[in-house]
Amino acid sequence: MRYHTLIIGAGMSGLAAGIRLAYYEKPVCILERHTTIGGLNSFYRLRGRNYDVGLHAVTNYAPPGTRTGPLAKLLKQLRLRWDDFSLKPQCGSAVVFPGRRLNFTNDFPAFVDEVAAVFPQQADRFRRLVETINAFDELDLSQEPVSARKVLQEHLSDPVLIDMLFCPLMFYGSAIPHDMDFSQFVIMFKSIFQQGFGRPLDGVRQILKVLTRHFKELGGELKLRHGVREIKVENGRAVGVILDDGREIEADNVLSSAGAAETVDLLPGTNRETVPRPAEGELSFNETIFVLDKQPADLGHRETIIFYNDSERFTYAVPDEPCDVRSLIVCSPNNFRYEEGPGSGDEGLGTAEAKPPLEDGIVRITALANPAYWFSLPDEEYARQKAAWGDRMVESALRFMPDFRPHVVDTDIFTPKTIKRFTGHARGAVYGAPRKILTGETPVENLFLCGTDQGFLGIIGSMLSGITIANNQLLRDPPA
Template sequence: MYDTLIIGAGMSGLAAGIRLAMYDQRVCVLERHTTIGGLNSFYRLRRRDYDVGLHALTNITPKGTKKGPLARLLRQLRFSWDDFQISPQLGSRIAFPGRRLDFNNDPQTLTDEVAREFPSEADNFRRLVAAIADYDDLTDEHQQLSAREVVASHVKDPVLVEMLFCPLMFYGSAREHDMDWGQFSIMFRSIFLEGLGRPHSGVRLILKNLVKRYRSLGGELRLRTGVDRLHVEDGRVAGVVLDSGEVLHAKRVLSSAGWCETMRLCDDGQPVEVAGPPARSPGRLSFCETISTLDVDPKQMGYDRTITFFNDHDRFDWTVPTEPCDLRSGVICSPNNFDYAADSLDDGRGGRGVMRVTVLANYDYWNDLGAEAYQSEKLRWFEAINESAVRFTPDYRSRVIDTDMFTPTTIVRFTGHDNGAVYGAPEKQLDGTTHLENLFVCGTDQGFVGIVGSIVSGIGMANLHCLKD
C-alpha cells in the first residue's frame, strides 16, 4: 500500500513526488514511456542532443530573491539557485508589421519600448502594469474575467493590445481568442516583469536534479508502466490497474495526465467532458516545431535575439488554423542566445547554433495522415515554416547541417494530451479536486503552465491534498 501514487513523470509529477517523499511518504511515480519529462524532455538523434518543450524558463528573478514562483520552488524542494545553472536571456522581441517591442529581464526595458513605439499609450501601459495583481495563485474570480476586456479598459491602441497578448498566449493560453485575467496576469509577470532564462545544459539538468532528489529521498519511479484504468468503488479510487494487469493500491492518487485524460481512466462512467459551469472539454491548440542545427552561432549572422514572437498582420489570431500550420505567426527561439559562452552549445560535430520555430497547427489534419503522407508533409511544412521565420531573422537556411521536427501527433504520443493540446483544457480545476475523494489532478489542467508553473503546481497540490495525515 502506497501513501500516494502519481501518474506521469513530468515536471509536476516529479515535483509532487519530491515534496511527499520529504515527509517520509511511500510514493511511486508511474510513467508510461521509457523516459521522464513528457514533452519537456530531451533526446539524442544522430549523435546530437535536442531539447523539446523548453524554450525558456519563465519567472527568472535574480539570485537571492525571496518572493515569486522560482524562489518558492527552490525553497519547497530544497534546491539552490546554482543547482539549475540558469543563464538569463540576452533579449527578446515582439515583431508586428512596422512595429517592434524589445524586452529583457529588466521590466523598465519594455516600459521604455512601449513609450518609444506607442508614445500616446505610455501612461496607459504603466497603469496596466500597476493593475496586474501581485499574487502567485489563480482564483475562480479571476478565471471568469476576460483579459481582453480588462486590458482594453487600460490600453486603447489595438495593435499594442495584440502585441502584448502574442507572447503570453504562445507561452500559456489554452483558451482560443482570449485569456482569463488571472492567467494573463501570471504570464505577464512571469515573462515581462520577472523574465526568461535557460539552464546551461538545457532541460536535462532540471530533470536530472528532480529525479536525483526524488530517488535520494526514497521515492520509487517506474518507467514503461502505463495506467490502464482507475478502479472506483464507493466514491474512491480502490485500485490502480496497470497495462500489465498488475493492481496497485494507495491512499490517494495524484494525476498529471490532464483532466479529460484522467476522467477517461476512471471506470465508474464519469463523463470525460463535463457540462458546466465550468464546462470542461479537451483543449484544441497544438503546435508544429522545426529544429535546425547550424554550422555557425546565430550571433555571427547578426542575430542576437533569444526569442522572437512574430505576427505578420495587425490582428493576432489565436485559434486552431484551418491550414495544417498557421504561418502568419510563431515563435523563433535560439538556445544559443542566452547569457553564456558562445561555444557552450557546440556539439562536437561542427554544429554551433540552433534555431527552433514553433507555429500553431491543426491536430486533425496531422492525425489523419497515413505514414507515408505524414513524412512527406513534414518535409513540406518544415520548409514552409522556416521560410516564414526568416522574414524576421537572417536567412540561416544555407547554414543548416541537421534538422528535426515535431507535430501535434508527436505531442499526443509523449504526453497523452487529447488533440496534442500542450496547455491542456481551457477550463482549469484550480483546487485540483475531482469527483472522487482520493483522486486529485496537478500540472497543466490544474492551472499553471510552463516548467516553473508545472513544478509549482505539483508542489501545491501535494501540500494541499497529500500531506494531511
Template sequence: MVSIANSSLNTRTHYDVAIIGAGMSGLAAGIRLAHFGKAVCIFERHNAVGGLNGFYSIAGRKYDVGLHAMTNFVRPGVKGTPLTKLLRQLRIEREEFALCEQRQSRVAFGPRGETSLRFTNDFAVLEQEVAQRFPAEADGFRRLVAAVRTFDDVSLDAKPVSARSIVREHLRDPLLEDMLFCPLMYYGSATEQDMEFGQFVIMFKALFLEGFARPFEGVRQVLRVLLDKYRAAGGERRMKCGVQRISRRADGVNVLRLDSGEEITAAHVISSIGAPETERLMANEVGREQAAPAATPGRLSFVETISVLKPQPADLGWGDDTIIFFNDSPRFDYARPGDPVDPRSGVICIPNNFEYGSGKTLSEGLVRVTCLANYDYWAGLNEETYRAEKQRWYRTVQASAQRFLPPLTAPTAFDRAVVATDMFTPRTITKFTGHLQGAIYGAPVKQRQGRTALPNVYLCGTDQGFLGIVGAMLSGISMANYHILQKG
C-alpha cells in the same frame, strides 16, 4: 500503512500516493511528498522522464522537446516569486539549476517585424519600449501593470474573467494589445483569441516582470536535479508503466490498473496527464461519485521545426535575440488554423543566445520555430504523406520566420549552415505525452483546486492551471500541499 509484497524497490502493491506522469509537475509533487515521508510512486508510460519537457536523441544529437526558456527567472535575493518558492519547497539550491539569463527578446509585428517591442529580464526595458512606440498608451500601460501586480493569481478560488476586457479598460490601441497577448498566449494559453485574466497575470509576470533563463545543458540539467532530489527523498518511479484505469474500492482506496495488467492500490492519486485524459481513466467510476464538470480537450496545438547549424547563429548575424514572437497580420489570430499550419505568427527561439558566461557556447547552432497547427489534419495522414508534409511545412515555416530575423548576407547562407533538422507535429505530442488533440496547454477550462470526480484523485500540472516549467512544478507542489500534506 504500506504493505510490501516484495522487499526489493518498486514492487510495493500499496502507496500512500500514486502519481501518474513523470513530467515536471509529477516529479515536483513526488519530491514534496517524499520529503514528508509519504510512500510515493510515479507511474510513467514512457521510458524517459520530462513529458512535454523531456529530451530525445537522433544520430547522437540530443534535442530538448519543449524548453525554449525557463520563464519566471529572478535574480538571487528577489523573494516571494514562483521560482524562489519552488526552490524552497523542493529544497533545491538555485545554483543547482545553473540558470543563464536571456540576452534580449522581441515581439515583432508587421510583414517584416516593422513594429517591435524589446524586452529583457529588466522590466524597465519593456516600459521604455512601450513609452517610445506607443506614447499615448504609456499611462494606460502603467495602470495595467499595477493591476497585474496586485492581482492574486495563485488563489485557488478565482472566478474566470476575460483578459481582453480588462486590458481594454487600460489600453486603446489594438496593436499594443495584440503585441502583449502574443507572447503570453504562445507560452501558455489553452483558449483561442482570449485568456482568462488569472492566466494572463501568471504569464505576464512569468515573461515580462520576471524573465527567461536556460541552463547550458538545457532541460537535462533541470530533470537531473529533480530526479536526484526525488531518489534521495526515497521516492519510487516505475517507467514504461502506464496507468490504464482508476477505480475506487468500497473502502475508498483507489485501485490503479497498469498497462502490464498488474493492479496497485493507493490512498491518494495525483494525475498530471490532463483533466479529460484523467476522466477517461476513471470512466467506469464517473456517475457513481460526486459530479465534476466534464473536461473538454483543448484545440490548440503546434508544430516546431528544429534546425541544427554548423556555425553559431551570431555568424549569420542572428546573435542578439534569444526569443522572437512574430506576427504579420493586422490582428493576431491565436486559434486552431484551418490549414495544417499557420505560419503567419509564431515563436523563434535561438538557444545559443543566452549569456552562458565567458567562452561558453553551445557546440552547434540551434534555431527552433513554433507555429500553430491543426491536430486533425496531422493525425489523419498516412505515414508517407506525413513525412512529405513535414518537409513541405518545415520550408514554409522557415521562410516565414526568417522575415523577422536580420537579413542574411547571402540568400542561401541558412541552407548551407544547416547540418540536421527535425520537426514535431501535434501528432508527435499526442504520441509521446498522451495529451488529447496534441493540446500542449491542455483543456480550456482549468480545475484550480485540482478536483476530479473521485474524492481522492486530484489533478496537477497543465489542467490545474499553472503553466510552463516553473508553473507545472509549482502546481505539483501546491496540489501535494493542499490535498495531502495540509490534511495530514
C-alpha cells in the same frame, strides 16, 4: 506495497509533487508510461545529438539569491539550491508586428520604457494596467475565470499593443483561442515580461536530472514503462491504479498529471458515466528544429526569442491550413548569457553581447498547427507534409532573421501527432483544457489533478502546480 500517493506521469509537476511528499516521508511512487521522463518538457537523442522537447526558455527567471518570486519559492519548497538549476539569463527577445517592435530583456522597468516609446499615447494606460496586474492575486484558487481581453480593453485603447502583449503570452500559455483567463494572463505576464527568460546550459536535462536524483534520494520510487490503464475507484474514492499489463497498485491518493479529460477517461466505466468529462484542448503546434554548423549570432541573429506576427491583427486559434505561418516563434538556445558567473545579475543585458558556448548552432521555429489535418495523414504523406510545412515556416521566419539554410546540418520536426504520442494529450493540445481546475479537485474523492490542467504554466509553474496540490490536498496541513 501500499503507497500514500501514486502520481500518474513523470513530468515536471509530478516530479515536484513527488519530492514534496517524499520530503515528509510519505511513501510515493511516480508511474510513467514511457521510457523517459519530462512529459511536455523532455529530451531525446537523435543521430548523435541531444534535443530538448518543449523547452524554449525557463520563464520566471530570477538572479541567484533573490528571496521572493516563483523561482525562490520553488527552490525553498523543494529544498534545492540556486546552482542546481544553474539558470543563465536571456540576451534579449522581441515581439515584432508590422511597423512595431517591442524589445525586452529581464529588466522590466526597461520594458515599461520601451512600451512608452513605441506607444507614447498608451504609456499611462499601460502603467495602470501593470498596477492592476500587480494587485491581482493569481494564487487565489477560488476565483472564477475572467476574460483577459476584456480587462486589457478596459485599460488600453490601441488594439495593436493589446495584440503585442497577448502574442508571447498566448504562444507560451493559452489554451483558449483568441483570449486568456485573466489569472493565466497575469501568471504569464509576470513570468515573461516582469521576471523573464533563463536556461541551463544543458537545457531541460539539467532540471530533470536534479529533480529525479532528489526524488530518489528522499526515498521516492519512479517506475518507467508503467502506463496506467485504469484508476481504481471504490465507493466513490480512488484507491489505486491498474497498469497496462493488468497489475494493480494500491494507494490512499492518486495524483494525475495526465490532463482533466484524459484522467476522466481512466476511470472505470461506471464512474466515467457519472463524472462530467471536461472539454479537451484544441491548440497545438508544429516545430522544426535546425542544427547549424555556425552559431546563430555569427550569422547576425542574436535574439533569444522572436515572437512575430505579419498581419494587421494577431490570430491565436486553430488554423484552417495545416500551419499558420503568419505568426511564429523563432528561438535560439545559443543566445543566453551562459558565460555569466553564478552571482551575476541582469545588468546591461543586450543582444549584442551574446556569446553562446553550445557546440552546435540551433534554431527552433514554432507555429500553430491544425491537429485534425496532421492526425488524418497516411504515413508517407505525413512525412512529406512535415518537410513541406517546415520549409514554409522557414520561408516565413527569414523575413525576421538571417538566412541560415546553407548552414543546416540536421533537422527534426514534430507535430500535434508527435505531442499526443508522447504525452497522451488529446489532439496534442500543449496547454490542455480551456477551463482550468485551480484546486486540483475532481468529483472522485482522493483523486487530484496537477500540471497543465490545474493551471500553473511553464517550467517553474508546472513544478509549483505539483507543489501546490501536494501541500493543499495531500499533506493536508503542510509544514512550513
